Amino acid sequence: MASTRTGPNLSRIAASLGVSVATVSNALSGKGRVSAELVERIRATAAALGYVPSQAGRALRTGRSGVLGLVLPDISNPLFPQIAQAVEYSASVAGYGILIADSRGDVGMQTEAINRLVERGVDGIVIVPRRGTRIADAGCPVAVIDTPSTPGNTVSADHWQGGREIGRHLRDLGHRKILLIGASSTSNVQNDRIGGFKSALDATIKTEVLWIEKLEEQNGPGCLLGLADKAQRGFTAFAALSDLHALRALTELQRAGIAVPDIATVTGFDDLIWSAVVTPALTTMRMDMETIAEIAVTALVNAIENGGPTEKGELDEAAADEPLPGGRLVSAEKSRVPMRLVIRQSSGPPGPARTNLLAENS
Amino acid sequence: MASTRTGPNLSRIAASLGVSVATVSNALSGKGRVSAELVERIRATAAALGYVPSQAGRALRTGRSGVLGLVLPDISNPLFPQIAQAVEYSASVAGYGILIADSRGDVGMQTEAINRLVERGVDGIVIVPRRGTRIADAGCPVAVIDTPSTPGNTVSADHWQGGREIGRHLRDLGHRKILLIGASSTSNVQNDRIGGFKSALDATIKTEVLWIEKLEEQNGPGCLLGLADKAQRGFTAFAALSDLHALRALTELQRAGIAVPDIATVTGFDDLIWSAVVTPALTTMRMDMETIAEIAVTALVNAIENGGPTEKGELDEAAADEPLPGGRLVSAEKSRVPMRLVIRQSSGPPGPARTNLLAENS
DNA sequence: AGGCCTTGATTAAACGATTAATCAGTTTTT
């Protein structure tokens, strides 16, 4: 603790007032029995001396560090800022700090990252798992933010509902041939979005899914997606499963001289930072990260402080009523948070030469 | 510490081997004098018992938490992932964890965020300051990542050089009328980039600076930048001071039917995630964040562990030889890291109907 | 052979906070 190395501690306050350290501790924490007048004097001198409690001392005694770990599949993911900001905020409101760990896209490193956090003594961990991975027993409560269809998911955006809403939006605009653009078919999140999307359509609407990773395996990263060709073949709407892909689609279409939204409609997902400032601004689905983070952190803190509701996610052979196994997945009552449709300028009715005058609903 | 709450500790290992805790501690840390044979046995049982040292106990005794704070002006900034990832990596290599704090764009909250970190006992802090703010005395070593022209800067990209390189690139391509696009004239970083940019041009080249924030004050956020009009007036190159603005320029020009790079050239800064996947892929300047983070973390760790080179940045009236004032700005020998020009498809010679066939230099 | 250095271990004192147990007065109860 560089913080309180030389700074005042409880005993210094106690000494300067001629009382015992226990009394000072009780006064500041409000736990024991201390006269109101003395509490006031202790508070005053503590403030005067600039007292800052030592987390190390407290942690050693209480067994709690007051820190949560945040494990991300890949920090460089553009969605990360939203997540980190929301989780950090919820945690700080609950009195916790956030220690970050990056698994850098590597599946094996996810376990390693978790271990690093555990060794640092975090009280709990929020994990946004790499797709398809299971969470190893961490030795502390764990909240998982993924997608409702993933077993063990604590809370997440309702990606299925999000897909359904954007599907409805495109259906109502009159599109009859829609291209879905995703990264990889192994993503639970993207599959949920696709499932929801298709559930909103009727039989007359034709869809096709373009997987970017598969395409790039053949043509190299950053290759063209061949959307102009798709447009020729009658696709009037391009529903990307991420704003990053939507952006790629938008610029590729524009470059090919296909006006958006006049000729083709482009929609995205996640409302990433640039979505509002490109021209035309992207119609997209926004996750309510603030709520998701708050639910996840609350569930985690509850498990930490009260041994709240948990479920054994991985150790299937063990009995569920086993005495606290150390690592445990926490669960929340509300596990799916609805996404919100943000209509901007990139979506409109199909066919040539029509402009979308809908204003953004803030 | 949820980690070692019930787990094995030094005394358990000591007991199970019939030696003293001090010996175990010495054996595991390699500091005292312990026979090689006993070290081996201790190591073995420690591993067998799954021993994890308690950070709390260690921190309390040594006064070091092994954690660095990372203060960011606004986590939602798209540049953040790069920074966080690089800093987290460098820190973990040096054996430190990263605690994040977000000042959410608010100037006042920067101080508050720093205080939160200090209260959590971080050993040092890496700050990417909100533009124009000074760093308050934090009570622990502080490394600042901003721009070389900012007093107190520890290390950063050489934004001036970056500007110069992209200026040269556009000059060599033959552009004679260039529009610079920035967010705000109060940003040191952007001003450095502009300064470097102009230093690369000769007198025959005309430039103009468009400040987005000023424009949005009048026309509302997300408004058009009027670039089509600028193109009409003879501007052939649009050099944005951030990829976010470059993207905005690119899509706005495309929407107006101005082909990039055939008619107009667009360049950016920072090589953000989407820069390589839009069409045309953005020519941009890339910061070497890995190196910057490594230098910053190394300087910080050096100051923490050896009381390395520091300078009093703020407390001007105090003598420089004052005994360690607690909070101090660390300095590094190498404080400016060159940026690298990444040529992609969005830049080309001016004038109609010419295509840029330069390959990306990876 | 006695003194001295080296080796390999132990002892004990911190670090700073929390908290159960205790204690001396004072007030209330029986």
Added chain:
DNA sequence: AAAAACTGATTAATCGTTTAATCAAGGCCT
């Protein structure tokens, strides 16, 4: 009036690690 209960404080143990100080024993020197 003696017992019981409450109030406001103190004492002392504890969390797990590090580390200075100490100690016993064997080897080396003069």
